[in-house]
Amino acid sequence: MEIDVDYGVVPYFVLVLYNHDWPIYNCIDYVQKFGAGMLMSTLSEIMPKKHARVIDLVSAAGVNVDDWENVQGGPHKAAANPKYCYEWAFVQPKKVVVLNLWYEALVERNGKIVRDLNMRESAKEFGQLPYKAIWGLRALRMDKAIQKAINSKLPIRVILCSGQRRGIDQPKTIASKVKKRLLDLVPWTVTAYDWNTGQCTLTRGN
DSSP: OOOOOOTTOOOHHHHHHHHTTOOHHHHHHHHHHOOSSOOOOOGGGGOOOSOOOHHHHHHHHTOOOGGGGOSTTGGGGGGGOTTTTTOSEEEETTTEEEEEEEGGGOEEETTEEEEEEOHHHHHHHHHTSTTOHHHHHHHHHHHHHHHHHHHTTOOEEEEEEEEEOOOTTOTTSOOOEEEEEEEOSSOEEEEEEOTTTOOEEEEEOO
């Protein structure tokens, strides 16, 4: 089931309800009913509160996940399909781009929530770590997804991830572990992108 929603304004309590296990469509109903001036703008208000599955959030964002079932074990193992479940970005052509962002890496700037990143540089750094070439490939695919959003004028939906995040300079420490996830009800946009370097700023809202 797909619902055409104007995500331009989302009341604070909508996300609170979603974080406390309200069905997503009930939350969307609130989005449709409430007017402007209620866009969430503080980090504390969008902190993930529960552990949702990537496949469910990606699907809710508008990406077709039928191919996830093409794994040993079939539909029952679809959510754990390694071809998809560890990816950082997803693209549904002509419809939407979905990005995974660490909640802890977000900042507030001029009344907006933003994320500065350079996935090309990250790919280079990952390439210097033993046995982590796959991270570099995921970083480059995320950069391509951002480019796709720009070139095709696609909305960006963000899955906010919270948990134990390992730094690139800590290759021998315990691996990053996501403990909570949330599909942000507000779309994000690319507000700055350097095509030469890949330096990018993503901003919550329009």
